[in-house]
Amino acid sequence: MALDLDDTISLLARTPITLNTLLRDLPEIWTQRNEGENTWSAYDVIGHLAHGERADWIPRVKCILLYGDSRAFEPFDRFAQVRESQGKSLSQLLDEFSQLRAENLAKVRAMNLEPGDLERCGLHPSLGPVTMSQLIATWAAHDMTHLHQISRILAHQYRETVGPWSQYLGVLQCAGHSS
């Protein structure tokens, strides 16, 4: 499916309010627990999403507009949120994510990207050539990866509690694939 910028922004705009609705003031047994050693809690995921708004998506959009494929993107720092989330409550991280996302979507709208801009090529440090269209689609699909992950983290807390039903619950069969 070709990227429709308005459709993509519709989804991107909903992620922070969706996660806010799901997680704010939810008991900590849901928000602070993870899926085991070296896995993330819902709290960690929100920190990661806030970091992405700060350091990844818009800087990469700008990198394509300014340098095309002549300069590679800065690599993602998948562990930056450990540093950046320190001392912050989940509510603070949800607020940060919402505010940064709103600012970033306003920036994208103000760029008035034309079809030609969406076809422009950038250079990913590992994947090689990628287009602006692929980058913006990935921004939205990355949100869905983390909503997928959060639903799995929450379900995991009741893995034993559901007893024999675990075999019927698709989310409990999910191997995670990646965070």
Next chain:
Amino acid sequence: MALDLDDTISLLARTPITLNTLLRDLPEIWTQRNEGENTWSAYDVIGHLAHGERADWIPRVKCILLYGDSRAFEPFDRFAQVRESQGKSLSQLLDEFSQLRAENLAKVRAMNLEPGDLERCGLHPSLGPVTMSQLIATWAAHDMTHLHQISRILAHQYRETVGPWSQYLGVLQCAGHSS
């Protein structure tokens, strides 16, 4: 983890508003498309969740309280929503799900279930003996299975659009496991 009824109700209460926030008025390219033949769209999933509120969870809770394990639950009808959703908009289904869930949580609260009630046994038509505690935990984990599924259905629409990034997006590696 043992079932804490208040914690479980906290999560159960958030699912309808979370899905409402994510899906209401979202463009139909997201809400009406599925993952291919014989799979569900987000619209189908909301119909299924509304049906569950009508036919499954509370009737099973009552079945345990009334009959214990002397009578098996009615089997789930996983395709009832095709019939029940006919002619309804997504907004109508979201409203139905919200209203039914709120009524059902009020019913559960009014039952004042004691620890002894949570240990009572019922009889699942395929799984055999299950407890009230397992049933209520499954109600919440079933919500998470479908939030997991919806995030996957939405991401699937951009499976090609993200280009080479698909290999980094966990949600696009998810085989579905079951709906």
